[in-house]
Amino acid sequence: MSDIFIFSGLFCQADAIVKRLIDDINFKLVTDKDLVADAAALSGMSEKAIEKAFSPKTSIFNKFSHEKERSVSWLRLALAKKLTEGKALLVSGMVTQLLSHEISHILKVCIIDDLSKRIEIAGHETGISKEEAEKEIRKSDEERAIWVREVKGSNDPWTASLYDMVIPADKTGADESVALIREQLNNAAVEVTEASKQAVQDFLLASNVETELVTKGHNVSVKADKGKVTLSINKKVLLVDRLEKDLREIAEPFEGVKSVEVTFGKDFYEADIYRRMDFELPSRVLLVDDEREFVKTLSERLLLRDLGSAVVYDGESALNVVHDDAPEVMILDLKMPGIDGIEVLRRVKCDRPGIEVIILTGHGSDADRKTCMDLGAFAYLNKPVDIDVLSKTLKDAYAKVRNS
Incomplete structure (x- = not known):
């Protein structure tokens, strides 16, 4: 039997439609939550980290950690594995956008409502005001638009080109929507064929290769055809021949791969430099110092040693990053306006004791050193610091994080 993939806006009667379909037809329901759990199990990443893939907010560390790209790859593999289980699936949620368009036996449905109807439904289901409902709906639509743009390249998450059916639920109602979907399941265009089954195997192979590459630190898109x-x-x-050799050495031995072609896409001439991730090195390093030129230069010098870092210039901003993004290692100045380094250290070790903090200061005293070490600082270094000493201290701190 064909599968159904449903993508919808918030408060668009999608939950009711999905429930009716599950009750009427013997489908297995698969949600974003299910696939997040599967992706976490496959990858060893936390479910919380995988869930962040759907968020429009990208971590300030993502340039170095590629955590979002890794999460998407593992979600894609989790989806591909579901498709090979042989059960009729009804997949609902954001993850439906990760499907390969070559798989023709999946009925792709978009459910959307008129804004006024959605506001009415929100008020009925949650009791919130019209103003609050509209704000929540617009925020949700923006998040879906960003997600679809990132994984599909389309600026319109509701465009008919992405689906087999776009259902205006405010006009059709839940009952008629269910009837329309059931009717289209019998359409010859979504019948299971040998070609569509092969497309699923291609999707699985591409997903397996992609996750193998991302595990080795490479961020590339992968397609497979028999x-x-x-x-x-x-x-x-830079060094295209070496990169191509590295990619081939990883992809070619993979079971099911007959040949590998490396191509360069339309954005090849953009300014970004391809950088292979080394997951033995820290990628979530936060530099905190109000001396802007110094800390920018320090970040650049660390990057030359493949140690990626984000920069903030005051204690309050550092604490916000700790709350939102959880760095692995911090390099922290003591003397800053507002919240000083000792207070930042105290709060970080209280709230997030797993973050290792290296104090780097030009104005500290022996008493400050003792206070910082008593509060749990990993190391206390003085400016000016030898960059090799700092790099080694960073790596040692990260090793402690990894082994904890």
Whole structure:
């Protein structure tokens, strides 16, 4: 039997429609939550980290950690594995956008309502005011638009080109929507064929290769066609021959791969430089110092040693990053306006004791050193610091994080 994928806006009667379909037809329901759990189990990443893939807010560390790209890859693999289980599926949620369009036996449905109807439903279901409902709906629509743009390249999450059916639920109602979907399940266009089953296997192979590459620190898009794998890079690349060799050495031995082609996409000439991730090195390093030129230069010098870092210039901003993004290691100045370094250290070790903090100061005293070490600082270094000493201290701190 064909599968159904449903993507919808908030407060668009989608939950009621999905429930009716599950009650009427013997489908297995798969939600975003289910696939997040599967992706976490496959990858060893936390469910919380995987869930962040759906968020429009990208971590300030993502340039170095590629956590979002890794999460999307593992979600795609989790979805591909579900499709090979042989059960009729009804997949509902954001993850439906990760589907390969070559798989023709899946009925792709978008459910959307008129804004005024959605506001009415929100008020009925949650009791919130019209103003609050509209704000929540617009925020949700923006999040979906960003997600669809990131994974599909479309600026309109509701465009008919992404689906087999776009159902205006305010006009059709839940009952008629269910009837329409059931009717289209019998359409010859979504019948299971040998070609569509092969497309599922291609999707699975591409997803497996992609996660293998991302685990080795490479961020590339992957497609497969009966064992012929195409790897596409959309960034400016230095040492192209070496990169192609690295990619081939990872992809070619993978079971089911018959050949590998490396291509460069439309964004190849953008300014970004392709950088392979080394997961033995810290990628979530936060530099906190109000001396802007110093800390910018320090960040650049660390990057030359493949140690990516984000920068903030005051204690309050540092605490906000700790709350939102959880760095692994902090390099922290003591003397700053507002919340000083000792107070930042105290709060970080109280709220997030797993973050290792390296104090780097030009104005500290022996008493400050003792206070910082008593509060749980990993190390206390003085400016000016030898960059090799700082790099080694960073790596040692990260090793402690990884082993804890």
